[in-house]
Amino acid sequence: MPRPFTVEDHTARMARATAEATAAGLAGLVVAPGPDLAYLCGYSPTAITERLTALVLTAGNEPALVVPKLERPDAEKAVGAPALRLLDWSDGEDPFATAGPLLDPAGRYGVSDNTWALHLLGFQAALPRVSFTSLTDSLPMLRAVKDAEELDRLAAAGGAADAAYRRILEVDFAGRRETDVAADLGALLIQYGHSQVDFTVVGSGPNGANPHHEAGDRVIRTGDTVVLDFGGLKDGYGSDTTRTVHVGPDVPDEVRKVHELVRRAQQTAFEAVRPGVACQEIDRIARRVITEGGYGEYFIHRTGHGIGTTTHEPPYLVEGEERPLVPGMCFSIEPGVYLPGRFGVRIEDIVTVTPAGGRRFNNTPHELGIVA
Numbered sequence: 001m002p003r004p005f006t007v008e009d010h011t012a013r014m015a016r017a018t019a020e021a022t023a024a025g026l027a028g029l030v031v032a033p034g035p036d037l038a039y040l041c042g043y044s045p046t047a048i049t050e051r052l053t054a055l056v057l058t059a060g061n062e063p064a065l066v067v068p069k070l071e072r073p074d075a076e077k078a079v080g081a082p083a084l085r086l087l088d089w090s091d092g093e094d095p096f097a098t099a100g101p102l103l104d105p106a107g108r109y110g111v112s113d114n115t116w117a118l119h120l121l122g123f124q125a126a127l128p129r130v131s132f133t134s135l136t137d138s139l140p141m142l143r144a145v146k147d148a149e150e151l152d153r154l155a156a157a158g159g160a161a162d163a164a165y166r167r168i169l170e171v172d173f174a175g176r177r178e179t180d181v182a183a184d185l186g187a188l189l190i191q192y193g194h195s196q197v198d199f200t201v202v203g204s205g206p207n208g209a210n211p212h213h214e215a216g217d218r219v220i221r222t223g224d225t226v227v228l229d230f231g232g233l234k235d236g237y238g239s240d241t242t243r244t245v246h247v248g249p250d251v252p253d254e255v256r257k258v259h260e261l262v263r264r265a266q267q268t269a270f271e272a273v274r275p276g277v278a279c280q281e282i283d284r285i286a287r288r289v290i291t292e293g294g295y296g297e298y299f300i301h302r303t304g305h306g307i308g309t310t311t312h313e314p315p316y317l318v319e320g321e322e323r324p325l326v327p328g329m330c331f332s333i334e335p336g337v338y339l340p341g342r343f344g345v346r347i348e349d350i351v352t353v354t355p356a357g358g359r360r361f362n363n364t365p366h367e368l369g370i371v372a
């Protein structure tokens with residue numbers, strides 16, 4: 001078990017978030033339930049509902065958490081609660097009469113991306129001169145640089161996903177539906193300590209050519225190439241790994257060739273990871289390898305995405321993202337080639353930036369796995 005987060009951890013995160021908001025020209029932040037709230041103050045309501053819950057961070061003020069009165073006892077148990085001023089409102093009252101006065105009536109605020117429209121519109125109606133900007137636009141890197149405790153959790157989540165992959169190589173593929181193998185993968189993630197399974201992609205044969213195919217009723221056959229992409233949350237932090245396997249040992253030449261190309265792209269991009277390199281440069285490096293191999297037009301998505309308390313977050317490794325890699329950032333490197341109607345190949349590891357270069361949180365072999 002990793003060391004539990006403490007009130008000091010959350011106090012420091014909220015102070016840094018407030019300072020970054022000020023530096024970005026904002027009066028503060030308004031954060032609704034979801035990954036940002038959990039990250040900042042350690043509170044995750046059991047249900048996210050129409051009742052307003054909002055953390056308000058403003059420079060010079062104690063962090064304030066507005067909660068429905070009936071959920072106050074839960075909020076008081078949050079790890080960060082001792083660092084918060086709790087304000088509650090009861091059913092039948094206007095929650096914005098409680099939350100509104102926490103905001104500068106003419107300020108500009110960063111609002112967490114997953115705030116319900118209902119609540120943002122409520123703030124806007126109560127405070128017509130306040131303006132809002134999304135955290136993705138204003139503070140995209142708020143959660144991007146992980147501390148040592150977070151890195152431990154991400155490493156453990158990666159290790160658990162790796163254990164699941166090793167076990168899935170032993171199950172039967174031929175004659176079973178994609179959804180059967182996906183259920184096996186989900187059960188293995190839970191067995192190895194995940195609390196939540198976010199996705200279990202089993203893309204067999206032509207389905208592998210659709211990067212976001214999840215799993216369907218297709219019966220897997222000997223001779224299929226199968227993309228396996230799976231992950232979820234363990235101790236609050238994400239895993240996400242992809243390996244491509246072949247059913248049976250008779251691997252067609254083109255599958256071997258494409259797999260080797262994707263493997264080389266992933267490895268070359270990984271070796272380019274170091275502080276100061278622009279995010280887009282990692283994408284360009286992976287893309288160059290695949291383009292030079294003749295399959296550039298079939299690499300149809302960005303090279304990677306950040307991971308932390310969610311399985312998709314900044315930084316994005318994509319053309320146009322000029323921000324530099326910073327030690328502690330964690331993201332996927334997942335080049336792929338998708339041949340419509342035929343098969344797909346993707347290889348994905350979670351990687352963190354260290355002062356000396358990249359470090360992988362997924363360490364299973366990259367070679368084409370052979371399953372039965």
Ligand code: ZN
Nearest residue numbers: 211212305312
């Ligand atoms: Zn995706």
Ligand code: ZN
Nearest residue numbers: 229240241348
């Ligand atoms: Zn993935």
Ligand code: ZN
Nearest residue numbers: 240332334348
């Ligand atoms: Zn991914």
